[in-house]
């Protein structure tokens with residue numbers, strides 16, 4: 396980040412488009428309503444500095460903060476057939492995908508990468524809620540299988556960050572078939588004796604909870620995350636009873652034995668390093684010994700370099716997107 400992306404560009408945008416002012420410079424916390432300065436929020440991994448509410452974070456931003464020096468390599472995911480049912484509701488499914496790609500600058504709802512955290516090699520997969528609610532379709536299934544296969548080939552643990560509204564209904568039964576497919580992928584890891592760690596983020600629901608998100612060796616959740624199969628509103632309407640306070644939230648599930656840990660986003664990296672090194676019989680990393688994630692300097696110069704090139708190549712997927 397530098398002052399051009401954080402201050403100058405939003406200011407210029409705000410002069411030309413009044414509507415964009417709050418989104419560009421300030422974000423409002425959905426929990427306490429505090430207006431947070433964009434940079435302050437990204438520096439704090441999208442966690443509200445006032446009330447500690449964990450807002451959504453894209454897999455790319457998460458991985459940048461997670462991996463040593465912010466360096467990771469993408470793992471290729473085989474492309475499935477697009478829209479096999481020629482599905483259409485108010486909008487064509489193919490148009491929905493196109494729109495989601497435009498908004499997120501990502502190909503699909505799951506990003507698979509490899510790299511090192513605390514000098515510990517891992518494969519990681521992150522689900523992107525901003526891409527059609529992170530819904531599990533054939534691509535997400537393929538991504539998890541690619542992640543598991545890569546982990547087995549490299550003999551590395553797999554860390555998966557889940558976030559989904561459930562299965563992708565536009566793919567009908569084909570989306571539900573991803574449940575057994577991903578279960579088999581997780582089984583491959585178990586047979587290879589490799590740890591599979593799931594970090595459940597807000598919200599993880601439906602067929603995702605009912606398959607790969609609940610099959611980990613260790614389940615860690617972010618504070619306040621909703622984790623369920625059917626949501627509280629649906630349950631309340633069905634049983635016509637008031638549900639207990641905090642029902643299906645991370646802390647409630649920890650108390651009731653569904654989770655192993657609830658860990659704030661800022662402490663997640665160190666905790667993952669400790670757990671992975673323990674499970675793979677490596678000596679614990681001394682905390683001062685860990686290379687710091689994403690050094691400000693390197694990022695700054697990269698951002699500046701892209702800044703000057705961005706006029707020519709706005710479609711470059713590696714360029715920092717409108718902030």
Ligand SMILES: [Zn+2]
Nearest residue numbers: 424427443446
């Ligand atoms: Zn807040």
